[in-house]
Each structure stands twice: as structure tokens, then as C-alpha cells.
Amino acid sequence: MAKLHWLATVLVPLATTLTGCSGGGSNDIVSGSPTPPAGLVERDESPIYAVGVPVVPDTVSNSGGAITQCSVSPPLPSGLSLDPQNCTISGTPAGVSHATVYTVTASNAAGSTTTRVEIEVKDAPIAPDGLDYLDRSIVYPANATITPNTPISTGGEITHYSVSPVLPAGLAIDPQTGVITGVPTAVTAAAVYTVTGANSVDSVQAMLTIEVAAVAVPPVGLVYVDHLPEYIIGVPIAYNEPAYSGGEITQFSISPALPAGLSLNTQSGVISGTPTTELAQTTFFVTASNSAGSVTAQITITVAPAQVGGWLPADAMNQGRFRHTATLLRDGRVLVAAGNRKQALSSAELYDPSANSWTRTGNLARSRQAHSATLLPDGRVLVAGGFGTGGGNALSSAELYDPIRGSWSQTGSLGQQRDSQTATLLRDGRVLVAGGEGQGGSLGALSSAELYDPVTGTWSLTGSLGQPRKQHTATLLPDGKVLVAGGEDVGGGALASAELYDPATSTWSPTGSMSQARNAYAAAQLTDGRVLAVGGFDGSHALATSELYDPASGTWSMTGRLRQARDFHTATLLASGRVLVAGGTDGSDLFVTELYDLATGSWSQVGGLEQLREQHTATLLSQGGVLAAGGIGRGILSYTELFH
Structure with a gap:
């Protein structure tokens, strides 16, 4: 199963200072000359507020000269205001407002500096996505004032904080902002403290390790x-x-x-x-x-x-999720279904690019994650397999989404319980599901494959893969055959092998192997029919290599190297013919975005994601942009964004 890298990675928030919160600075005057503000940051960089709910004042930190004037552009959402002296954002949102980046400018007689805050206002509160701290493993010296340790929260705004057990003597947490301040007064052994941040919908937690030593340590x-x-x-x-x-x-x-x-x-x-x-x-x-x-x-x-080129924020989903699916519907909307947020989800929602907004739609009959979703020729969406909450719970059930009615109905069940499989729409309208992981994990990767007939709503077994595999990719080739490559085998090893499914004979045959074993990688079919495989995990580390499969020769050849190794990322063919690779992880989650140019066979870096993320989805919209949704980053994300 996919890895929760964010729990093992220091997902670092900003820290504010007491002087910064009041608009002051640490270098107001040097030799009689004022210095401009510098290092300006809002306490909460990307809050999602709710109409009619007063916001926790969003204060700033500034390590430069004292702030004398503040401004913001564009104007803040109705009901919110910026204090012109100290840059604090406060108020009660009066109406829904799309996710927007606001530029806050702080100045004095010596100059100015800027920072950003991304704000969205929804019609109702949503759950927070995640919580962490800048100093999450820290040794303080006794009897010295600490730099206030400020949380970074993502998703729905957190309105109340608590900590357990009680912090070391002399330290305290602000129940409204989560900021930890004070002067530790006694030497204390390292201990783990759990900070809980909550709002009216749900709560999230951060684990801090705090020690108080007799003297400073480096x-x-x-x-x-x-x-x-x-x-x-x-x-x-x-x-x-x-x-x-x-x-x-x-x-x-x-x-x-x-x-x-x-x-x-x-x-x-x-x-x-x-x-x-x-x-x-x-x-x-x-x-x-x-x-x-x-x-x-x-x-x-x-x-x-x-x-x-770069990314801009889009409205957040109503539910943070990863291991979900995203399907472009015929009318241009995007259906996001199920996934995981603390447990498997049954919820689904629709993104409307013309309105840049998400609306809830009918729930699935069964909670599921790591399932497959396929747009059928009649416009319905087939969701199959996946697993429920906890491991070893693979599903055989399948459901159909009707975009006209906005509802789900059950259809024939798979013959084999499976998750992490691929699903490919064949030219005759049937759906090929291949591989995956079986029930209980005891079966490991599967070699079985099945065909779904949308006319009868039933599944039938077809030829088995030559190699059991899961977390592989499947690509429909120009001649109607399906290329399956890489993934993970029964023993958990990464695979380099590839094979072809022929719908005419219902059989699989081996084709050329990739130059490198890769699991949890991404693949995209290029405009000339070749298939690009990029990144992935070889069993020991994330990969920066990429290679091309040529259907005419049945062979792979190496092509340009990514600047950033990664797995659990996405690869999307753009209207320009280039391939956009976004996010993923290399031990820690990534912002880095790169473009592959078929003409030169090389990669170039472009503006990074607004949110670091892995195990997200990326959908090419009818208008040509790419929608990145959900995934794991600073929590399980509700945030979405658009590449333009």
C-alpha cells in the first residue's frame, strides 16, 4: 500500500515572533538609519474560512524594521479587513469567495516587503487537513525565552488548540492560535506532546518532541x-x-x-x-x-x-482525500470519488471549471480507496474494487455513476477482490481490469484480469498476465492493444517487465522490458503513440530516469532525466504535446513540477505547486488546464490547483 510519507517528514510551518505580531521588528534602527520590513509571513498562510464564522485574527511576523503601513491586493473577501498598521487580517466573512492569493505589503520610511496569504470562503466549515509545527523536535535551554513556536494548519480553519500532556514548566499554548510561548524553568527529559487542533467539523493532531536542557545545544x-x-x-x-x-x-x-x-x-x-x-x-x-x-x-x-507556466489555487474540495480517483466527464466537469481521510470514504464531488467550484454529489454505496474509475462510452463512470478501511480488505464490488442524475447504482461484481489495479477502456467499449492486490494481502500482487461489459453489466475472466503485479500502469496503444508495465510483484519487488493484451485473442504476450524496474511511477502516451514512463521507486530509492516505449519495435529506450527524483507523482499529456509531471515524493513530499519536451527529449522545470503533494490526481480539463486535487502533503489535502 502507499506510504504516508508526510507523517515521517518534517512538514514545517512558519514561526512568528511576539514583536512581529504587533508589527514591530528586531532591527528597527541601525546607526540611526531605519531598515525596511523583511521576512514578512502571515501566521496562517492558506486558511479556508466559512461564511458567518468569525476568523481567528491572522497576525504577521516581521524580522526587519518596524511596520508603519500595510495594504493588501486584491481587496479581501467581504467581511474581512486588514489592519493598516500591523497587517492583521480579521473579521467575519459575509459571503462565499473563491480561493485567491492576496498580496500583503508592509512598509516604513526605509522601504517595503510583501507576503502572500491564500484565502477561500466556503458556505459552511470544512475539516482541517493537517497540523504541524516549525519546531517539532526541539531542545530549549532552561531559563531563556523561546522563539514562539507557531503551528501551520491546512484546510478548514482551526479555532481551538489543546496539548497533552501538560507542556514543560514555563511554557504555554494559546488555545486560539496554537502558538507555544514562554520561558522553560526546569530541565526536562525529552517527551512527546500531542497538540490537537479542532473546529466544528473535525480535528487533527501534531506530535512535538520537546526537551529542556541546562545549557544550549547546537x-x-x-x-x-x-x-x-x-x-x-x-x-x-x-x-x-x-x-x-x-x-x-x-x-x-x-x-x-x-x-x-x-x-x-x-x-x-x-x-x-x-x-x-x-x-x-x-x-x-x-x-x-x-x-x-x-x-x-x-x-x-x-x-x-x-x-x-505555473499553478494557481482553485477552490478546495469539501473533503480532503488521497487514493481517490478523478474522472473528466463529457460535460467538462470532474468527478472525484471516494479515497481516504483517516478512513475509506464513500463521498464524491464534482468540480465545475466554468464556476471554479466543487459541489457534493451522491455517495457511493461502499467506502473505498485505491480503486479504479473509467469513463464509459455512454458517459457513465465505472468504479471498481479498491479496499475499505484498514489493510487486507480488498473489494469485488463495482458501481456506476450517472452524471445526469448525480447518483450511483450497483453493477456486477468483479470475480476477484482487488485494489491498486488498472482499468482501461477498450475500443469496443469494454473495460479491462488487470492485476492489483488481492484480499487480505496474503495473495499479494495478482495476475488475473477481467473484462466488464457495459451492455450486460457483468464481468468475465480473460487471459491472465504473465507476471503478477500491482501499482503498475496500463496504456491503450494505437493498434487497440494494452501495454502493462512495471509495478510491484508478489514479494514486493519492483518490476521492469512489460506485456501486451490483445483484445482480439484475449491473451497476453511479453514485450520489451523497461531499462529500469519501477513501481509507483507515472506513464503518459505521447502524440506519436509512444509511451513515456517516468520516475518511480526501484525498491531502494526514488528514480529520476524516464524512458520511452515504441509500439512499432516493442522496445524501450532511455530519454531525458528529471531534475528531481520522485514516486507517487502524476504525468499528464498537455494539449501542446508536452508532458507535465507534478509532485510526488523523494522521502519528503514535493512542490517541484517539470515539463517533458518530445522534440528534444529533455525535461525543464516550471513554477512549483502551491501545495506540496503526493498520491494526488491530475486531470487535463477540456479547456486545456490541469487540475491537481487532494493527495498527501501537509495533511490529507482538500486543496486543489490549476496549471495554466
């Missing part, structure tokens, strides 16, 4: 959540936040100076702002220190012109 293991960002001129950047452990960092610095428009918060290490000039790929070194020592991390930053 920080260790500094990394940034996005170590390879590509930013777009004029577009406010998603906060780039540091992760570290060991002693608390009290000062950050960077060399060389960041490109114009970007700045570093010297207290929290967060990089924010709006780049104003183009920058070729450049490596920057961030040094983080305290009285006991320092640690250094490097970040490679590119700033590109706007025409390169």
Missing part, C-alpha cells in the same frame, strides 16, 4: 521544505520553511543575498516575498545558529518569466 539537520524552487516573476511565493532538530535556532542568515523581492525571516528562517527580476539557477546557503553552534543548508533557486 541545532542539527537543517533542510528546507522546497530545496529546488522555481519562482515566477511577480507571483508571491509559497513560504519556504526550514526543518531542523536539536537546539533551538535563534538566528538565520543567507548568502548570497536573495533575489530582489524575496527576503529571509532571520528569526524563523522562512523565505517569503514576490520576486521581481529573473534569476538563473543559483545556489544559496542558509546558516542557522544559536549560542552553542550552527548548521548550514543549501537551496537552489530559479526565478523565471511569467510565460513559463
Whole structure:
């Protein structure tokens, strides 16, 4: 089953300071000369509010000169306002508002800086997606004021925080904002503290390890959540936040100076702002220190012109989910079905590109995740298999979605319980389901395959794969055959083998093997009929390689190499003929997006995702954009975004 990488990764939030929350700074006057604000960050970068529910005031941190004036563009949603002196966002939303990036500008006599906040207002509250902290494994020195440890929450706004067990003596958590402050007064052994963030819908948790030592200890293991960002001129950047452990960092610095428009918060290490000039790929070194020592991390930053392409936020789903399916309907809407959020889901919803909004539709009869979904010739959607809550619960049931009625009906059951299978619409209208994982996991990967006949609503066994496999890919070739390649075998090993299904004979035959074994990779069929396989997991690490299958020769050949190794990502053929690869994981979840150019056989990086994510879906819309939805990142995501 897929891996919950985000739980093992430091998903780092920003930290604010007490002076920053009041609009002040740590370097107001140097030798009698004022300094401009710098390192500006809002406490909650991407809240999803609800109509009629007062928001928790969203304050800012600023490590530069004192703020004297604030402004925001475009105007905030109705009912919300920005304090012109300290940049705090407050109020009660008065109406629904689409997900929008707002640029907050803070200034004084010496200059100005910017930051972003993404706000959406829904008609009703939705659950929070996730919760974490900048300092999630930290050693504080006794009897010294800590830098306030501020949470980052995603999804529906969190309105109440609590912690268990009680924090070390001298430390306290703000029940409204979740900020941890104070002066630890006694040496305390390392212990795990569970912070719970809740709203009226649901709750999420973050695990913190806190120790109080007699003296300061040095920080260790500094990394940034996005170590390879590509930013777009004029577009406010998603906060780039540091992760570290060991002693608390009290000062950050960077060399060389960041490109114009970007700045570093010297207290929290967060990089924010709006780049104003183009920058070729450049490596920057961030040094983080305290009285006991320092640690250094490097970040490679590119700033590109706007025409390169990039992502913009779209409205969030009403339910965070991963291991779901997304299907483009004939009318241009996108059906997202089931998946997982703490447990398997039966909910479904529709995205309307013309309205940029999600609406709930009928629930499935059975909760399921890691299932398949196929658009049938008559416009209905066939969902089959998957598994319920917990492992070893593969399903044989199948359901049909009617987009006209907005409802589901049961259809014939699979002959074999399975999840993580592929489903391919054949030219004659039947659906080929191949491989997957069997009931209980005791069967491991499956070699069986079945055909669904939409006329009779029944399944029938067809020829078996030559190799049991799951988490593979399947592609309908121009001659009507189906290419199945890679995946994971019965023993959990990654596969390089590939085979072809011939609908005319109902048989499988081997074809050329990939140059590299790959599981949890992505595949896309190019405009010339060849199939691009990219990234994946070879059993020991994520891959940066990609290769092409030529149906004419039945062979694979290596092509350009990704800049970022990844698995559990997506690959989407664009109208331009290029292939967009987005997100995934390489031990930690990714923002990085790349484009494959068939003419040159090479990859180029483009503007990163708004949200880091893996195990999401990517759907090419009728208008040509790509909708990325859900997945795992800073929690199980409700956020969606559009590549344009």
C-alpha cells in the first residue's frame, strides 16, 4: 500500500515572533538609519474560512524594521479587513469567495516587503487537513525565552488548540492560535506532546518532541521544505520553511543575498516575498545558529518569466482525500470519488471549471480507496474494487455513476477482490481490469484480469498476465492493444517487465522490458503513440530516469532525466504535446513540477505547486488546464490547483 510519507517528514510551518505580531521588528534602527520590513509571513498562510464564522485574527511576523503601513491586493473577501498598521487580517466573512492569493505589503520610511496569504470562503466549515509545527523536535535551554513556536494548519480553519500532556514548566499554548510561548524553568527529559487542533467539523493532531536542557545545544539537520524552487516573476511565493532538530535556532542568515523581492525571516528562517527580476539557477546557503553552534543548508533557486507556466489555487474540495480517483466527464466537469481521510470514504464531488467550484454529489454505496474509475462510452463512470478501511480488505464490488442524475447504482461484481489495479477502456467499449492486490494481502500482487461489459453489466475472466503485479500502469496503444508495465510483484519487488493484451485473442504476450524496474511511477502516451514512463521507486530509492516505449519495435529506450527524483507523482499529456509531471515524493513530499519536451527529449522545470503533494490526481480539463486535487502533503489535502 502507499506510504504516508508526510507523517515521517518534517512538514514545517512558519514561526512568528511576539514583536512581529504587533508589527514591530528586531532591527528597527541601525546607526540611526531605519531598515525596511523583511521576512514578512502571515501566521496562517492558506486558511479556508466559512461564511458567518468569525476568523481567528491572522497576525504577521516581521524580522526587519518596524511596520508603519500595510495594504493588501486584491481587496479581501467581504467581511474581512486588514489592519493598516500591523497587517492583521480579521473579521467575519459575509459571503462565499473563491480561493485567491492576496498580496500583503508592509512598509516604513526605509522601504517595503510583501507576503502572500491564500484565502477561500466556503458556505459552511470544512475539516482541517493537517497540523504541524516549525519546531517539532526541539531542545530549549532552561531559563531563556523561546522563539514562539507557531503551528501551520491546512484546510478548514482551526479555532481551538489543546496539548497533552501538560507542556514543560514555563511554557504555554494559546488555545486560539496554537502558538507555544514562554520561558522553560526546569530541565526536562525529552517527551512527546500531542497538540490537537479542532473546529466544528473535525480535528487533527501534531506530535512535538520537546526537551529542556541546562545549557544550549547546537541545532542539527537543517533542510528546507522546497530545496529546488522555481519562482515566477511577480507571483508571491509559497513560504519556504526550514526543518531542523536539536537546539533551538535563534538566528538565520543567507548568502548570497536573495533575489530582489524575496527576503529571509532571520528569526524563523522562512523565505517569503514576490520576486521581481529573473534569476538563473543559483545556489544559496542558509546558516542557522544559536549560542552553542550552527548548521548550514543549501537551496537552489530559479526565478523565471511569467510565460513559463505555473499553478494557481482553485477552490478546495469539501473533503480532503488521497487514493481517490478523478474522472473528466463529457460535460467538462470532474468527478472525484471516494479515497481516504483517516478512513475509506464513500463521498464524491464534482468540480465545475466554468464556476471554479466543487459541489457534493451522491455517495457511493461502499467506502473505498485505491480503486479504479473509467469513463464509459455512454458517459457513465465505472468504479471498481479498491479496499475499505484498514489493510487486507480488498473489494469485488463495482458501481456506476450517472452524471445526469448525480447518483450511483450497483453493477456486477468483479470475480476477484482487488485494489491498486488498472482499468482501461477498450475500443469496443469494454473495460479491462488487470492485476492489483488481492484480499487480505496474503495473495499479494495478482495476475488475473477481467473484462466488464457495459451492455450486460457483468464481468468475465480473460487471459491472465504473465507476471503478477500491482501499482503498475496500463496504456491503450494505437493498434487497440494494452501495454502493462512495471509495478510491484508478489514479494514486493519492483518490476521492469512489460506485456501486451490483445483484445482480439484475449491473451497476453511479453514485450520489451523497461531499462529500469519501477513501481509507483507515472506513464503518459505521447502524440506519436509512444509511451513515456517516468520516475518511480526501484525498491531502494526514488528514480529520476524516464524512458520511452515504441509500439512499432516493442522496445524501450532511455530519454531525458528529471531534475528531481520522485514516486507517487502524476504525468499528464498537455494539449501542446508536452508532458507535465507534478509532485510526488523523494522521502519528503514535493512542490517541484517539470515539463517533458518530445522534440528534444529533455525535461525543464516550471513554477512549483502551491501545495506540496503526493498520491494526488491530475486531470487535463477540456479547456486545456490541469487540475491537481487532494493527495498527501501537509495533511490529507482538500486543496486543489490549476496549471495554466
